[in-house]
Amino acid sequence: MSPDRAVLERAIERGEEEGGSVEFKERLTKDLHAREGRFESLAAQLRHRVLSGEGEATYVVGVTDDGGITGIAPDAFSESMDVLSLLAEEAGAHIEDVETWGVDDGGATPTDGQSPASRSAERGIVGVATVREGSVMEDDEHIVVGTAGHVDHGKSTLVGSLVTGEPDDGEGGTRSFLDVQPHEVERGLSADLSYGVYGFDDDGDAIRMDNPHRKSDRARVVEEATRLVSFVDTVGHEPWLRTTIRGLVGQKLDYGLLTVAADDGPTKTTREHLGILLATELPTIVAITKADLVDDERVADVEREVERLLREVDKTPLRVERHGVDVAIEEISETVVPVVTTSAVTKDGLDALDEFFERLPKTAGAEADDFTMYVDRSYSVTGVGAVASGTIKSGTVEAGDELLLGPMQDGSFREVEVRSIEMHYHRVDEARAGRIVGIALKGVAEADIERGMVLLPADTDPEPVREFEAEVMVLNHPTRIGDGYEPVVHLETVSEAAAFYPDDGQLLPGDNGTTRVRFKFRSYFVEEGQKFVFREGRSKGVGKVVDVTPTS
Numbered sequence: 001m002s003p004d005r006a007v008l009e010r011a012i013e014r015g016e017e018e019g020g021s022v023e024f025k026e027r028l029t030k031d032l033h034a035r036e037g038r039f040e041s042l043a044a045q046l047r048h049r050v051l052s053g054e055g056e057a058t059y060v061v062g063v064t065d066d067g068g069i070t071g072i073a074p075d076a077f078s079e080s081m082d083v084l085s086l087l088a089e090e091a092g093a094h095i096e097d098v099e100t101w102g103v104d105d106g107g108a109t110p111t112d113g114q115s116p117a118s119r120s121a122e123r124g125i126v127g128v129a130t131v132r133e134g135s136v137m138e139d140d141e142h143i144v145v146g147t148a149g150h151v152d153h154g155k156s157t158l159v160g161s162l163v164t165g166e167p168d169d170g171e172g173g174t175r176s177f178l179d180v181q182p183h184e185v186e187r188g189l190s191a192d193l194s195y196g197v198y199g200f201d202d203d204g205d206a207i208r209m210d211n212p213h214r215k216s217d218r219a220r221v222v223e224e225a226t227r228l229v230s231f232v233d234t235v236g237h238e239p240w241l242r243t244t245i246r247g248l249v250g251q252k253l254d255y256g257l258l259t260v261a262a263d264d265g266p267t268k269t270t271r272e273h274l275g276i277l278l279a280t281e282l283p284t285i286v287a288i289t290k291a292d293l294v295d296d297e298r299v300a301d302v303e304r305e306v307e308r309l310l311r312e313v314d315k316t317p318l319r320v321e322r323h324g325v326d327v328a329i330e331e332i333s334e335t336v337v338p339v340v341t342t343s344a345v346t347k348d349g350l351d352a353l354d355e356f357f358e359r360l361p362k363t364a365g366a367e368a369d370d371f372t373m374y375v376d377r378s379y380s381v382t383g384v385g386a387v388a389s390g391t392i393k394s395g396t397v398e399a400g401d402e403l404l405l406g407p408m409q410d411g412s413f414r415e416v417e418v419r420s421i422e423m424h425y426h427r428v429d430e431a432r433a434g435r436i437v438g439i440a441l442k443g444v445a446e447a448d449i450e451r452g453m454v455l456l457p458a459d460t461d462p463e464p465v466r467e468f469e470a471e472v473m474v475l476n477h478p479t480r481i482g483d484g485y486e487p488v489v490h491l492e493t494v495s496e497a498a499a500f501y502p503d504d505g506q507l508l509p510g511d512n513g514t515t516r517v518r519f520k521f522r523s524y525f526v527e528e529g530q531k532f533v534f535r536e537g538r539s540k541g542v543g544k545v546v547d548v549t550p551t552s
Contacts, residue, residue, distance in 0.1 A: 007099055011060050011128050012067040021053025024063050027072045028083035043090035046131065050093050055133040059084060062103070062126030071103030071124030078384055078419055078440070082399065084129060085420065085427060093133050094223070095427045100127040132223070142228040142434055143362050144391065146282065148273035149259030154289035154344060158259060159231045161344040162353060163196035165208040168344035199225025200358045222423060229357045230436055254363045254434065256284035262341070263293045265302045266309050276533060278313060281334045283363060285356060286310070292343040299341060310337050325355045332360070362434065370457050371395030371403070373439070374492040378449035384419065386446040388455065389438040390493060397421065397439065398430045404456045405444055407464035411523050415458060416443040452494035454525040464523035465548050472534070472543035473512045481507040487536035489517065491545075494524050498534075514546070
């Protein structure tokens with residue numbers, strides 16, 4: 001018997017009992033169970049189950065009153081979860097986790113990893129929903145930090161120690177807490193694009209993960225914290241710089257965290273990552289890591305190297321050990337970069353980083369604007385359907401909202417409906433700008449969703465853009481850039497080859513100029529003022545969209 005199946009078997013074995021925490025439902029429908037009178041009664045029933053379970057109830061959906069497994073269609077299961085979410089909210093609770101199994105003639109089998117043939121043989125699905133006391137976290141306080149740094153410079157290890165509060169074993173042990181496996185994404189409605197998450201309560205005390213490998217542990221942090229910190233994954237290896245650019249440009253980040261190892265010092269990749277962070281005008285903190293591996297003289301040498309590197313790009317370094325955290329929080333900006341020396345082994349400097357992340361103001365606002373979210377990835381979840389995940393760029397989104405998704409290959413936008421929203425395995429009814437979320441969509445197949453598409457309000461009339469005019473700065477190029485030069489443009493989550501046509505016929509290394517940019521294969525949703533990075537081999541530069549209706 002698989003562990004997944006055991007969860008279902010235990011719930012059915014416990015059964016429905018008066019005064020128990022388990023409830024069986026064949027299905028829940030909006031027409032029947034969400035209507036006035038019935039809704040209040042079911043919410044009271046759910047509250048009773050939660051209290052009986054000392055804050056946690058188990059709802060088995062797709063079974064008869066006596067626990068017989070029947071299974072229901074995926075659409076019916078999704079509607080049931082929507083109704084259960086409304087009931088939970090009414091009862092001052094929330095859905096923490098949902099596990100599903102396919103039902104065929106042989107009984108219930110886990111849905112993960114099934115082939116299309118086996119799925120087609122199913123009569124339906126059955127699911128177990130864990131409902132926990134407490135409403136979902138408010139969106140008032142949530143900062144998103146993009147991490148960067150050369151491979152083996154301790155980026156993942158440092159963040160692992162921050163989110164767990166545990167010192168590293170000197171072998172990078174805490175790094176394993178942050179590895180997001182592909183099957184974790186496929187298992188449920190999750191938008192866990194980030195390395196990790198931790199938070200702080202009203203008193204400023206840290207709320208950390210006991211076991212980051214457990215989905216429920218991440219959900220607990222989201223539930224209990226009044227201020228949340230998410231870390232967005234980037235890659236330290238040079239061959240995957242494109243992935244790093246996507247992580248730093250394609251997300252709605254508030255701050256950057258650049259790591260530099262004390263035993264190695266700044267490298268070419270360090271300079272690359274710093275350039276991307278600063279080119280996107282992201283306030284950044286530099287953490288010198290692995291201070292336990294070297295003597296004080298070497299630490300001082302690396303601190304001076306970092307300061308020289310920052311001054312070379314017209315930034316002012318601010319040593320936290322010298323000036324204090326209060327001054328650093330007040331001064332951090334696009335031009336002032338705090339520098340803190342740390343060790344994940346001894347935990348030196350981690351208190352300063354905690355204080356930074358507990359007190360730094362959110363910078364990526366734009367909540368008053370219309371809802372906008374660029375799709376970073378998509379996947380399909382049994383019983384839920386197509387899921388688009390990414391970081392909300394502006395505005396708010398709620399379950400039930402009608403949106404537009406596109407542009408499609410032909411430039412059109414498709415009408416879709418928000419089934420549900422989740423963040424770090426925690427289901428929410430609403431999410432705002434800066435949130436990393438997974439949005440389950442009705443009206444589109446997962447195969448039709450692509451990275452670089454955008455979700456917008458249904459009452460807008462977006463125009464797809466094939467070419468635009470931009471102001472660019474060439475950071476590095478061996479010769480000159482002329483008409484037809486074809487780098488890859490990274491704009492929001494778009495990564496697409498594009499041809500450049502400079503106004504003056506050419507651009508030289510170090511030049512600032514204006515150019516027409518034309519996507520090679522298709523159109524995207526592009527707005528004036530958006531920043532982007534372009535790269536081709538060792539050549540790279542940054543740009544800003546100034547006109548989306550250029551004339552040839």
